[in-house]
Amino acid sequence: MDMLGALAGGFATALTPQNLLYAFIGVLLGTGVGVLPGIGPALTISLLLPVTFGLDPVPAFIMFGGIYYGAMYGGSTTSILVNTPGESSSVVTAIDGYQMAKRGRAGAALATAAIGSFVAGTIATVGLMIGAVALVGLAVRIGPPEYFAIMILALLSVTGLSGSSVPKALFATAFGLALGLVGMDNQTGQLRMTFGISELEDGIDVVLGAIGLFAVGEVFWVASTWRAQQDEERQTLRGPARMTRDEFGRSIAPWMRGSVIGFIIGVLPGAGAAISSFMSYAVERRVSKHPLEFGKGAIEGVAGPEASNNAAAGGNLVPLLGLGIPGSGTTAVMIAAFQIYGLQPGPLLFDQRPDLVWGLIASLYIANVALLILNLPLVGLWVKLLDIPKPLLYAGILVVSAVGVYSIDRRPSDLAVVFALGVLGFLMRRYDYPIAPLLLGLVLGPLIDLNFRRGMIMTDGSVLTLLARPGTAAILAAGLILVLVPQLVRLYGRVSGRRELASLGEIDD
Amino acid sequence: MxxxxxxxxxxxxxxxxxxxxxxxxxxxxxxxxxxxxxxxxxxxxxxxxxxxxxxxxxxxxxADPPVIEALDARPLTLAVTAVALYFAAFVPLGFIVSSVAFFFGLSWILGSRAVLRDAVASVGFVLALYVLFERLLTVDLPGGVLPL
Amino acid sequence: MPRSMRRLTALWAALALLLAGCGGVGSGAPATSAPAAKAASDYPTKAIDVMAPANPGGGFDSTARIFQKALTDDKIVSVNVTVSNKPGAGGTVGMAELIKNSAGDPYKLIMVGRVTVGSQITGKTEAKVSQLTPIARVMAETEVIVAPASSPFNSIKDVIDALKRDPKAVKIAGGSAGGIDHELAALLVKEAGKDVKDLAYVPFAGGGEAAAAIIGGQVQLGISGYGEFKGQIDAKQMKAIAISADQKLKSVSIPTLKEGGVNIGLTNWRLLAAPPGISEADTARLKEIATKVHDGKTWQEAIEKNSWFDSFTTENLITFVATEQSSLTATLTALGLVK
Missing domain, CATH: 1.10.287 (Helix Hairpins)
Incomplete structure (x- = not known):
């Protein structure tokens, strides 16, 4: 096989000064939009498309690849520092990352996210290179019934996010699922749960959820604990910005597992990076030797999900290059870009434009290295953001959030939705309801609905046939195992872990 | 309670x-x-x-009722009001005017009293964002009362 | 205050970095917003947005983006042109939003089509294509019926025979319910002499999303616009069974339905429209701009590359939409897709 030769050709393409420059611009820009809540890689590439009309497709796609990978790097930053996910795929990172930051380990959390992203990006790029054409054969065997099962499996990962109260987690999940279905039904055009409010017809974007529940909710929370915050600021804990040997050791396995989970989920065109990050978190919690640390700053809870969302980005390029079909919002925009250049993404592209395909793959390796070089030193700079007086920091976050929300659709009513979700997020935080399950529900609601209904058409309306398909049955069985075992562990943990929980709480407050 | x-x-x-x-x-x-x-x-x-x-x-x-920390009602009410006003004014007043006012106001509500520094920071930060989004990413931000 | 100054420096450093990243793009690429060369009419004086009421990569999206590219590359306008995606229900989600939020704004254009008319009828949505200000019918495109590469179907006759045996056993994937893909599927079942109630139609958000299910053999047939499946047909991942138009494609030898002995002729069209309440001067100016796009190099190349039919016109569009609306209502009612 002359793959290595092709790859060498790809590097020759990617390493020209011009293309290197665009790769670099891409990763810088990607990191930037990843950090900014609201604005993500899909929107950025879409906005930049007209700018690239004058370019040759090779540098344009090299830049897009850099943006995509870069956004996955950057998404974790605000999750960790200010409990405000930059992307939906970094929601789960906020749980333990923010707790780490509160304990002075922000530098370690950012570093494990950056190195994990590098490991995952590299593994995924290798997977993409070796398997793009072979893997798609597998991916297309996954039909709506199997997707339904995968979504249910992803939903089960909520047991890792549930906090101390099962009914509260059930509420958060079910309400999130319901919120995800608000708006015009994609299949039939019927309005669901809009109560005559036309602004809701378009549904509630996941980004609105992430910004409202986290960023706005966080600011209300900070305001409500004003005096406590004043004390805390004076004694902000400062640790070394690097990972300790122990933290590094604990990160290695999660990076690997996260990469595998992320890549597999990413290859499936109907899932996505956010789902893979939730699944990775659930798996880490399930296999961890320190399950009780989860939710209180376990480094595995940052390392795994951050590796998985990067690997998912790489995996997503498999159906793009192997089939010419989109697996995420970002790859969909990339397909649009291919079409504008008069190119049809798909296996033929390997023959017709090897320079483009292999140049893109090679540039992804380069982007990964560039991102690591860029982001490890940036860790120190990002941590310095915490030196900004808290009032200014939070004011800045909300202004950026408002712009991010507005830039999605330029629709003022989205800001009203974000405000309402902010109040909900505050109430949930104050009365100890877990917030991440609501976000997970918001992501999964429409996917469960669409795939269930499609699947039911395919099985002529029989739920039994749907569940008995080999793929569906296998996935659901795996889910049962995944959920039952940790439930038992949790039950045990809740009995024996009360003391640890209570004592940690004292330190935090 | x-x-x-x-x-x-x-x-x-x-x-x-x-x-x-x-x-x-x-x-x-x-x-x-x-x-x-x-x-x-x-x-x-x-x-x-x-x-x-x-x-x-x-x-x-x-279950026994848990101990819930007392609310700091004043800053909370002010922050909720500030965010509501900001979002409501975002389009009519425009991005720059509403954001500068909000940035400054929320900083004050959250306890910052370095008035001069906050004023400089709010104007500078908002203008930088404006350049980033409006000029470089071509997102059409609301101009509002300013003749942009 | 040296301490707070140091903190501010940290903030600015972070921001400067972001700006540096973006500045690189801004200066490294050709400027898209050169000052207006001439101002015969004052439209356009600011950025134009063309809404594609579907996901990126689909038919609406590629039409809108090629229109965007033509406006810029052929130097027809000198303002920024953006494309925004608002997917859902055959375009009715995006259309409803445009009508509600952008009435009277000539800078918010939209690409709609026959699919949108179909979805508005079956979905009984409030927003109607007839409420928009039509600018130009920009193109027409044939539908294509495809099967997985390993399918036993080799001709439309095989498909009709299978439908005659058991229509429920032939699962057909395509775009939103009520759209032209769905209509064609129903027509095929009817052609086989079966009740449309037995049609097993699996709706996706668009051809791209349906493609995985078709290639993987999850369904037995797929229906979409030719452009959406062109890549997969060329790569032999899908088998093209027939096209729905009466007219054959120039470069490809896929038989028409009529050639296969099935008396169905369907052609999809896309329409560039502005929101309701646009002044006549702006409408006229937009029609002029659209005509320039059509006559330009970019658009003509796109017609060739995408195997579109050139059915461009800016005339009698209101009548055209009304006729399509009533004939589609009749067809969809007869098929039992509207009750």
Missing amino acids: TLRHPDAIGGLAVVALGVVVLAGALTTPDAQFGVVGPAVLPSVFGILVVLSGLWLTAVSLR
Whole structure:
């Protein structure tokens, strides 16, 4: 096989000064939009498309690849520092990352996210290179019934996010699922749960959820604990910005597992990076030797999900290059870009434009290295953001959030939705309801609905046939195992872990 | 607080939310297409919300009330009001004017008293964002009262 | 205050970095917003947005983006042109939003089509294509019926025979319910002499999303616009069974339905429209701009590359939409897709 030769050709393409420059611009820009809540890689590439009309497709796609990978790097930053996910795929990172930051380990959390992203990006790029054409054969065997099962499996990962109260987690999940279905039904055009409010017809974007529940909710929370915050600021804990040997050791396995989970989920065109990050978190919690640390700053809870969302980005390029079909919002925009250049993404592209395909793959390796070089030193700079007086920091976050929300659709009513979700997020935080399950529900609601209904058409309306398909049955069985075992562990943990929980709480407050 | 347990009230609020979801689901017109109509899963989720609320209330009736920290009501009220005003004014006043006012106001509400520094920071930060979004990413931000 | 100054420096450093990243793009690429060369009419004086009421990569999206590219590359306008995606229900989600939020704004254009008319009828949505201000019918495109590469179907006759045996056994994937893909599927079942109630139609958000299910053999047939499946057909991942138009494609030898002995002729069209309440002067100016796009190099190349039919016109569009609306209502009612 002359793959290595092709790859060498790809590097020759990617390493020209011009293309290197665009790769670099891409990763810088990607990191930037990843950090900014609201604005993500899909929107950025879409906005930049007209700018690239004058370019040759090779540098344009090299830049897009850099943006995509870069956004996955950057998404974790605000999750960790200010409990405000930059992307939906970094929601789960906020749980333990923010707790780490509160304990002075922000530098370690950012570093494990950056190195994990590098490991995952590299593994995924290798997977993409070796398997793009072979893997798609597998991916297309996954039909709506199997997707339904995968979504249910992803939903089960909520047991890792549930906090101390099962009914509260059930509420958060079910309400999130319901919120995800608000708006015009994609299949039939019927309005669901809009109560005559036309602004809701378009549904509630996941980004609105992430910004409202986290960023706005966080600011209300900070305001409500004003005096406590004043004390805390004076004694902000400062640790070394690097990972300790122990933290590094604990990160290695999660990076690997996260990469595998992320890549597999990413290859499936109907899932996505956010789902893979939730699944990775659930798996880490399930296999961890320190399950009780989860939710209180376990480094595995940052390392795994951050590796998985990067690997998912790489995996997503498999159906793009192997089939010419989109697996995420970002790859969909990339397909649009291919079409504008008069190119049809798909296996033929390997023959017709090897320079483009292999140049893109090679540039992804380069982007990964560039991102690591860029982001490890940036860790120190990002941590310095915490030196900004808290009032200014939070004011800045909300202004950026408002712009991010507005830039999605330029629709003022989205800001009203974000405000309402902010109040909900505050109430949930104050009365100890877990917030991440609501976000997970918001992501999964429409996917469960669409795939269930499609699947039911395919099985002529029989739920039994749907569940008995080999793929569906296998996935659901795996889910049962995944959920039952940790439930038992949790039950045990809740009995024996009360003391640890209570004592940690004292330190935090 | 006269309530024995905040989760009792919370549970009832959750039930109410679930009823709202159910009401929205059940009034969805049937599209007469496909096997499973558009109202089915929303109804299932609505029922789950109601059940979780009932469960929560039931559990809370048997539990001791937890100690919940006192609210700092004044800054909270001010922050909620500030965000509401900001979002409402975002389009009519425009991005720059509303954001500068909000940045400065929220900093003050959250306890910053370095007035001059905050003023400089709010103007500088907002202008930088404006350049980034409007000029470089070509997002059409609302101009509002400024002649942009 | 040296301490707070140091903190501010940290903030600015972070921001400067972001700006540096973006500045690179801004200066490294050709400027898209050169000052207006001439101002015969004052439209356009600011950025134009063309809404594609579907996901990126689909038919609406590629039409809108090629229109965007033509406006810029052929130097027809000198303002920024953006494309925004608002997917859902055959374009009715995006259309409803445009009508509600952008009435009277000539800078918010939209690409709609026959699919949108179909979805508005079956979905009984409030927003109607007839409420928009039509600018130009920009193109027409044939539908294509495809099967997985390993399918036993080799001709439309095989498909009709299978439908005659058991229509429920032939699962057909395509775009939103009520759209032209769905209509064609129903027509095929009817052609086989079966009740449309037995049609097993699996709706996706668009051809791209349906492609995985078709290639993987999850369904037995797929229906979409030719452009959406062109890549997969060329790569032999899908088998093209027939096209729905009466007219054959120039470069490809896929038989028409009529050639296969099935008396169905369907052609999809896309329409560039502005929101309701646009002044006549702006409408006229927009029609002029659209005509320039059509006559330009970019658009003509796109017609060739995408195997579109050139059915461009800016005339009698209101009548055209009304006729399509009533004939589609009649067809969809007869098929039992509207009750």
